[in-house]
Amino acid sequence: MSSFIIEGGTRLSGEIIPQGAKNEALQILCAVLLTAEPVTIHKIPDIRDVNKLIELLAELGVEVKYLGNESYRFCAKDVDIDYLETEDFRKKASSLRGSIMILGPLLARFGKGKISKPGGDKIGRRRLDTHFIGFQKLGARFLYEAETGMYHIDASQLKGTYMLLDEASVTGTANILMAAVMAEGKTTIYNAACEPYLQQLSKMLNRMGAKITGIGSNLLHIEGVESLKGTEHTMLPDMIEIGSFIGMAAMTQSEITIKDCQIPELGVIPETFRRLGIQMEFRGDDIFIPAQERYEIETFIDGSIMTIADAIWPGLTPDLLSIVLVVATQAKGTVLVHQKMFESRLFFVDKLIDMGAQIILCDPHRATVIGLNRQQKLKGIRMTSPDIRAGQALLIAALSAEGRSIIDNVEQIDRGYQHIDTRLKALGAKIERVD
């Protein structure tokens, strides 16, 4: 396990280019299984979870060719479905969350699929009911084998139908959508998730010959087709990384330009950071954040304390709440951070409290942050990264803190942030990776 040693308190400056979106990449990579023709994908981030999924696809028999400059070509002409029976598959699939999305494509193209309980962040219960109920509605049989912990699905012919999802699950919607594109007849998915990740996936599937309408809404209509062809796709910049960099600039009083953000795709993210008092300027498609001595959290119109909560898209993604929380620790004012979706994602605040932050963890879902208004700096400490976004939040805290911090288990951060130490060093951060 590697660690970061960070000497905090240095102002950063310069330009940074966001990586391709992690959670989009995981969907798009699974979609290559839907066709025997080549699929070329650009702006694939070089991060642990994505690399693990690419490795898994290669083991499944997908031809993988790195074309350079973050582009890959995949060809799923000779898929070795027997690989699903191996212990190696079980282990690899359970090491990340995104692997669950191979099921929809495998079911659509080969009539069966199986997977072990997928991994991902330990941030509370992460149920998969929506995925399997959706497959069942399309006519698949589902079996959970408790002794092996494997989920099995199979179907001789998927049939389009109407379904109302019990929750707007991001990976669940992607999985069902990828199964439905080759089902017989029409499928309607209501209460579908509609994050930019899903919009990008839907557009890619349409370029492959699928017939999906309603993209960007929570009501998707899919007319099944017999087969799909190859295509080319470019990932959006990672909106979670962009949000993290906005927060990092404010916390470290740095002037930073985040390049090529595809601002219209960011939804409420910039506005959320503005509500914390962070100034930013849109310069073409770049976001410029000036060095700010202080920033002040807004109140609601009636003067009551600001709440920042997650919500399904187009609400604020839960993946940015840890960053919002850490940034608030140095703001002027108070904010209630309400993590509605996950019940174990706020426990990392203990470490921020050890660093000197004023936070009251009200319950597993809510934390009140009383900003220090820079009257007191956070102090560097040794800590462990519990999950990907808390890890990045702690890294931001450490960069702004007085003295040295050590963050252990940075593999958590590497799951989602590409070469983060090297890229932050280029902005002037004092950060070293040690093994």
Ligand SMILES: CC(=O)N[C@H]1[C@@H](OP(=O)(O)OP(=O)(O)OC[C@H]2O[C@@H](n3ccc(=O)[nH]c3=O)[C@H](O)[C@@H]2O)O[C@H](CO)[C@@H](O)[C@@H]1O
């Ligand atoms: C690989 C990937 O893409 N992971 C993302 C994906 O995970 P993932 O697809 O696993 O998350 P889901 O969208 O299924 O659900 C997230 C959580 O929110 C709850 N929930 C969801 C929808 C709803 O209408 N009501 C509700 O309460 C679920 O019970 C669950 O606890 O989406 C999450 C929610 O944006 C993100 O945090 C993850 O980073």
Ligand SMILES: C=C(OP(=O)(O)O)C(=O)O
């Ligand atoms: C929770 C996340 O990832 P995963 O779903 O892969 O665990 C995340 O990206 O913030």
